[in-house]
Amino acid sequence: MFATRLPKHLPRPHLACRKISSTTSKRSDALFVHRDTPYNNPKVPFEFNAENLKRAQEIISHYPPQYKKAATIPLLDLGQRQNKGWTSISVMNYVAKLLEMPPMRVYEVATFYTMFNREPIGENFVQVCTTTPCMLRGSYDILDTVCAHLGGVKPGETTKNGKFTVIEVECQGACSNAPMMVVNDDFYEDLTPATTKKVLDAFAKGEKPKPGPQSGRHTSENSAGLTALTSKPYGPGEFCTPEFR
Amino acid sequence: MLRLVSSASKPTSVGILTKVVAPSCSSLAGRRSFASTSARQADITLTVDGKEVTVPQGSALIQACEAAGATIPRFCYHDRLAIAGNCRMCLVEVERSPKPVASCAMPAMPGAKVFTNTPLVHEAREGVMEFLLANHPLDCPICDQGGECDLQDQSMRYGADRTRFHEITGKRAVENKDLGPLVKTSMNRCIQCTRCVRFANEVAGVEELGTTGRGNDMQIGMYVEKTMDSELSGNVVDLCPVGALTSKPYAFHARPWELKHTDSIDVMDAVGSNIRVDSRGVQVMRIQPRPNDDVNEEWISDKTRYAHDGLRFQRLTNPLIKQGDRFVAASWEDALSAIASGLAKSGAQGDEIQAVAGHLADTEAMVALKDMINRLGSDNLTLDSVGGHAAPVHAVDVRSNYLFNSTIPGVEQADAILLVGSNPRHEAAVLNSRIRKSWLHTSLEVGLIGERVDTAYGYDYLGADAKAVADFVAGKGPFAEKFKAAKKPLIIIGSALAEHPDGAAVYNALAKFVEKNKSTLLTPEWNGFSVLQRATYEVGFVSSRKASSVKPKFIYLLNADEVDPKSIPRDAFVVYQGHHGDLGAQLADVCLPASAYTEKSTTWVNTEGRSQLGRAAVPPPGASREDWKIIRALSEVVNTPLPYDDVLSLRDRMWEISPTLVRYDTVESTSVEVALAGLKTLAAATASAKVSGTPFVKPINNFYQTDPISRASVTMAQCTRAFVKGENYGFSELSSASEAAYA
Numbered sequence A: 001m002f003a004t005r006l007p008k009h010l011p012r013p014h015l016a017c018r019k020i021s022s023t024t025s026k027r028s029d030a031l032f033v034h035r036d037t038p039y040n041n042p043k044v045p046f047e048f049n050a051e052n053l054k055r056a057q058e059i060i061s062h063y064p065p066q067y068k069k070a071a072t073i074p075l076l077d078l079g080q081r082q083n084k085g086w087t088s089i090s091v092m093n094y095v096a097k098l099l100e101m102p103p104m105r106v107y108e109v110a111t112f113y114t115m116f117n118r119e120p121i122g123e124n125f126v127q128v129c130t131t132t133p134c135m136l137r138g139s140y141d142i143l144d145t146v147c148a149h150l151g152g153v154k155p156g157e158t159t160k161n162g163k164f165t166v167i168e169v170e171c172q173g174a175c176s177n178a179p180m181m182v183v184n185d186d187f188y189e190d191l192t193p194a195t196t197k198k199v200l201d202a203f204a205k206g207e208k209p210k211p212g213p214q215s216g217r218h219t220s221e222n223s224a225g226l227t228a229l230t231s232k233p234y235g236p237g238e239f240c241t242p243e244f245r
Numbered sequence B: 001m002l003r004l005v006s007s008a009s010k011p012t013s014v015g016i017l018t019k020v021v022a023p024s025c026s027s028l029a030g031r032r033s034f035a036s037t038s039a040r041q042a043d044i045t046l047t048v049d050g051k052e053v054t055v056p057q058g059s060a061l062i063q064a065c066e067a068a069g070a071t072i073p074r075f076c077y078h079d080r081l082a083i084a085g086n087c088r089m090c091l092v093e094v095e096r097s098p099k100p101v102a103s104c105a106m107p108a109m110p111g112a113k114v115f116t117n118t119p120l121v122h123e124a125r126e127g128v129m130e131f132l133l134a135n136h137p138l139d140c141p142i143c144d145q146g147g148e149c150d151l152q153d154q155s156m157r158y159g160a161d162r163t164r165f166h167e168i169t170g171k172r173a174v175e176n177k178d179l180g181p182l183v184k185t186s187m188n189r190c191i192q193c194t195r196c197v198r199f200a201n202e203v204a205g206v207e208e209l210g211t212t213g214r215g216n217d218m219q220i221g222m223y224v225e226k227t228m229d230s231e232l233s234g235n236v237v238d239l240c241p242v243g244a245l246t247s248k249p250y251a252f253h254a255r256p257w258e259l260k261h262t263d264s265i266d267v268m269d270a271v272g273s274n275i276r277v278d279s280r281g282v283q284v285m286r287i288q289p290r291p292n293d294d295v296n297e298e299w300i301s302d303k304t305r306y307a308h309d310g311l312r313f314q315r316l317t318n319p320l321i322k323q324g325d326r327f328v329a330a331s332w333e334d335a336l337s338a339i340a341s342g343l344a345k346s347g348a349q350g351d352e353i354q355a356v357a358g359h360l361a362d363t364e365a366m367v368a369l370k371d372m373i374n375r376l377g378s379d380n381l382t383l384d385s386v387g388g389h390a391a392p393v394h395a396v397d398v399r400s401n402y403l404f405n406s407t408i409p410g411v412e413q414a415d416a417i418l419l420v421g422s423n424p425r426h427e428a429a430v431l432n433s434r435i436r437k438s439w440l441h442t443s444l445e446v447g448l449i450g451e452r453v454d455t456a457y458g459y460d461y462l463g464a465d466a467k468a469v470a471d472f473v474a475g476k477g478p479f480a481e482k483f484k485a486a487k488k489p490l491i492i493i494g495s496a497l498a499e500h501p502d503g504a505a506v507y508n509a510l511a512k513f514v515e516k517n518k519s520t521l522l523t524p525e526w527n528g529f530s531v532l533q534r535a536t537y538e539v540g541f542v543s544s545r546k547a548s549s550v551k552p553k554f555i556y557l558l559n560a561d562e563v564d565p566k567s568i569p570r571d572a573f574v575v576y577q578g579h580h581g582d583l584g585a586q587l588a589d590v591c592l593p594a595s596a597y598t599e600k601s602t603t604w605v606n607t608e609g610r611s612q613l614g615r616a617a618v619p620p621p622g623a624s625r626e627d628w629k630i631i632r633a634l635s636e637v638v639n640t641p642l643p644y645d646d647v648l649s650l651r652d653r654m655w656e657i658s659p660t661l662v663r664y665d666t667v668e669s670t671s672v673e674v675a676l677a678g679l680k681t682l683a684a685a686t687a688s689a690k691v692s693g694t695p696f697v698k699p700i701n702n703f704y705q706t707d708p709i710s711r712a713s714v715t716m717a718q719c720t721r722a723f724v725k726g727e728n729y730g731f732s733e734l735s736s737a738s739e740a741a742y743a
């Protein structure tokens, strides 16, 4: 914005010592165009199973008939769940057909939201949050632990046995219990490298550990014990004159 | 952000849930959400740069600034597209607003004080420009948009003289998309203004173009690999403010400052789009649209834009005389006297002399030819279409029987449209976009009788033949009821209907229908009986019933290239006058080289009966001459000299025939009484017509090749392969090869 003023304020840079300030370019790990592959092409059939079709109809019925397209996101999510956690081109085309909208409108939505995986993922989808609050509480250690524990995968990769896919994500809204990660649909919070491994091991065995804080505290209560609101909250009618009891 | 509306329905794509969720009867109507602008209210007054302006309420601030004479830089705003407000180049300062505001997305408010030229505004726009340039490649020297690029122009004013970005990782890179043989993409240059997306979705009805991804990774495309199959796709090239979308056939051919601009009229369809012919030397380099709200708004079809390369191939440049089975080049003198002696030898008398005028014949030439043939004692004037030798069913005495009476802008006022035997998408692509516009934004209902086609808007399908017309006239079916209830109903009759065996019967039924419902269909303000014609009946180029039954001995083909060779008797002497060696020339004994539409200044009458004057952009090649001059010269040789020596006296003659022919750029409407009388005669003349029940077929099968020019065009051949036949058109390799050669 102050480009025109720049020369006046800065000494003429010496070519040899010009500072190059650069941010690493953060590109999305996904392509924003579709490429036909043997596992992902429009010819791969996809259709909702009977149960999901019923749920889809229920979702669509929430919206006025001319705004059926409002159901795009929930239907894509439904499709993604049915399709082993990823949204293939066939899922998108099917949703478009179901909602009678041009497929491109669905592709736009599916590419805009990063929670639609447009490439296949492993059985368990591990998303480690590395946004500032989590980062301050050591989320990179957690990420490194996850990657190393799963046999040296890099974020964005799937383990060889197809059991886990790890990615780095932005804030999941559980900052008060940082650091945290999401496995499939559940949050695992207050992680340490040790508890992280435990959680992952449980998933590897096909179990489902208890979601929430792994430190033993109750939700996001002060971990050092309550300092306020320690007395019993009074219930309805207490301290009222008799006629209001 | 985008005011995108749901899709044009293809009749086949019915989701499986329709029955369950939406009441089945209104599956179509229910799918359209319309944003209608409220009726225009009072004007409001505001101050722009200290100047008071008054604009209609609801205008954008940018329009108010324009009205005050302040130029606002912009990339995404376009007055014919929905507002997106995503480039932020149009920032202005508004009093008491804490931040600069995007003037295109801000409604003008009464009493607002706007400043467009303050330091804050400049700094804000410079900031926006800096961000846009941060990811824009510096490839102007090899960019086809160079010289007419909005980004280039505006960066001259708002760009910094040096960069603050030193990203060693380089700029954003986006892969190019393959949109087909017409639109070339260079997506690194895209500034995400989404004009192309809005055009494709709103105007062209190609709902496959969109934006994928987001933020820095957002890109324009179709997500899957697809070509942009639309007859209006070329317009995105004009709309793109940068060089991201450029014209493939024109790639690396010329720079805008080398071109001479000539305002002219298009002849590829009957709309008469206003065009600007850009030429360099003797060659037409490209054709651009010229805004005219009464005709083509700001769009032209791809055929109009790209068929001009056909003007370079297959041209007749010399008079030719057939000797044995080959043509021999001759001088004009020899050719004309060969015709004179051919006429004498054929022994043609009176109506045995036949003239056939084709689609590309200009008005001057038709008038001259008609006069000459009449002077030779014949009345045998034929149009180059199926059944063109007979007098047309609708007769030509009353103009309103064969014109597009509602006028092209009038289409937008209609609240119910019935298409009979027509596919306006191919017959008049630009007109079709108006129907789509109206369909999207109002509660317009469209019905179609004829072959099912993808029209880019939804319609009620009523049937394929004359029976459906009879049902409609009888008021059967829901669409007929809607049509009855409409305030401004419109019937559009396709150009091929008059040629159909049931044409007469259908005209009869519809004429009676209009008469019966004249309170809505035929009022002083509204004439809802419109014929999408291809031929000009305006000059009276039709034969009498008697003359048309005579077997011709001498045939004069004026630009007639659709003739059925079988209709020409073996022993007849045939003259072809035209600019391309197409079908007509093959049949001829003598060929006279004439000039094409970019090479002559002549009058063109469009389907509304609007005469417009085309202008010559380049000289005709070789020995070819202007059409009417050839006929004038020939008339001398056959001893019936025509009385006009220059084009002005010829236009005087045209005025005698019909004053509308020389009243340029206006449409003269027919009065209700005359129109009614016309319909009465029409109904009476066709009263005995029988119905055979053959279905109507669409008049144009291959939109890209309909006349000698487009048949000679390489680009149109590629379009045919890519869009009509769906082959891999192989243009990509070709163009990348030539790019490599330039690199």
Ligand code: SF4
Pocket: B189, B190, B191, B192, B193, B194, B195, B196, B197, B220, B239, B240, B241, B242, B244, B245
């Ligand atoms: S391709 Fe051109 S018109 Fe389309 S969004 Fe990019 S810059 Fe705008």
Ligand code: FES
Pocket: A129, A130, A131, A132, A133, A134, A135, A170, A171, A172, A173, A174, A175, A178, A180
């Ligand atoms: S920063 Fe990790 S959940 Fe908010």
Ligand code: FES
Pocket: B073, B074, B075, B076, B077, B084, B085, B086, B087, B088, B089, B090, B091, B102, B103, B104, B105
């Ligand atoms: S022109 Fe106003 S934001 Fe683009």
